[in-house]
Amino acid sequence: MCAGVPDAELMVLERAITDLHVEPRGAIVDEGEPALHMFNVTAGTVKIYKLLPDGRRQIIGFLMAGDFLGLAVRQSYAYSAEAVTQVRLCRFPRKKLEELFERYPMMEKRLLGLAATELAVAQDLMLLLGRKTAKERLASFLLMLSDRAKRLGHTSNPVALPMSRTDIADYLGLTTETVSRAFTQLKNMKMIRLETTSQALLLDPDALRAITEGGA
Amino acid sequence: MCAGVPDAELMVLERAITDLHVEPRGAIVDEGEPALHMFNVTAGTVKIYKLLPDGRRQIIGFLMAGDFLGLAVRQSYAYSAEAVTQVRLCRFPRKKLEELFERYPMMEKRLLGLAATELAVAQDLMLLLGRKTAKERLASFLLMLSDRAKRLGHTSNPVALPMSRTDIADYLGLTTETVSRAFTQLKNMKMIRLETTSQALLLDPDALRAITEGGA
DNA sequence: CGAGCAGTTGATGAGCTTCAAAGGTAGTGG
DNA sequence: CCACTACCTTTGAAGCTCATCAACTGCTCG
DSSP: TTTTSOOOHHHHHGGGOEEEEOHHHHHHHHETTTEEEEEEEEESSSSEEETTTSOOOOEEEOTTTTTETTOSSSBBBBEEEESSSEEEEEEEHHHHHHHHHHHHHHHHHHHHHHHHHHHHHHHHHHHHHHHHHHHHHHHHHHHHHHHHHHHHSSOSSSEEESHHHHHHHHHHHOOOHHHHHHOOOOOOOOSSEEETTTTEEEHHHHHHHHHTOOOO | TTTTSSSSHHHHHGGGEEEEOOOOOOOOEEETBBBEEEEEEEEOEEEEEEEETTTEEHHHHHEEEOOEEEOOOSSSSSSEEEEESSEEEEEEHHHHHHHHHHHHHHHHHHHHHHHHHHHHHHHHHHHHHHHHHHHHHHHHHHHHHHHHHTTTOOSEEEOOOOHHHHHHHHTTSSOOOHHHHHHHHHTTTEEEEEETTTTEEOOOOHHHHHTTTTTO
């Protein structure tokens, strides 16, 4: 049911857990709300993002099966979360979770490890946003999705792009037009082929990897 | 001695702890090295950064007294760290730290809290790098330094800028020239005054705050 | 089949970078 | 103590990448 949490420990939480289903474009949490729950994504893709008052948006992550939502959180959510595809999550109250920690301190260690991983990912994204060109950003993004799909046991070469061009743009700090042009560039360089707009075949992953770091 | 760690618990580590002094521009850790130690900054300013093979650099954080270095870390360091000013740190082996956690699970909770805070800071920086203009970035930076100085009990209004323009640029995802021009813009708008190049007087913090979010 | 939206392509323009040089500031040696 | 040097910062001019504005294409769905 709720992957990522060991069954024995899960029993304690069981009554408090809710299995949520959310349709595409459905809101999951809103920035600024009191952070009452933590979530674990069990299926589908979720985007988490921050907004500026004038509407500019930065997507700070795409969450997929196994990812936690609400780690980075203190009193209130620091970001909003919305379903990209149909999503299944399991939701548990943070308060109950704290009780669980009292009994199973081991879990805290696991969360710390997850937080460390998230931080490393965040730092890679900072490098991307601060210093990479549009083409480099897109190449990095495609490889990241591919690696992630592989880890989840999905097909990693024609890589699935469940999110819209607008979402990709808001993740990479670009506009949809620039993202589209970057796709075209990579196509012209024979490094990818778009099977459909939401499925990219990576023709030369090594060359993509090179682009990622400035190798063209 | 080593601020941030309770005295009683500290005893266990005591033998393994080293009190380090590092001169400006001195390396503390290098990206890719095995992550044997964790550090706690006790005085001075440290920059942590990532590099692309061609030399482009992104500073992902400035650490000051009380900040931990090595949280985001798994097997090897994910970034390099270098002293900006004269720095004092206390260094302890990660291995010993794990032992400590066995005995004082409480500490793990504190680290988790620190990691959550770091993640929130990282996400703010992503929004800045992905979506803010040069002027907005600099305004955000100055206010961040000011808030931080206040928390540390330093003078928060003429705010100290211990790092070079190049470092500011590499933190904000800009060039030194653009940072300099942004300073000039804020000066012309009567929002700041540079007492020296490394000390900025915030003439109108509220207006700066407004700029931060697109209010001009 | 047609309407509407997402994505692509094109033309123009803005903001930032790059290249270049002058102005400041700090440290050094006479 | 002052002058010299070297580096850091600021300013200026030109260029480039990406954003903006606009039109077109193609897909999805009623």
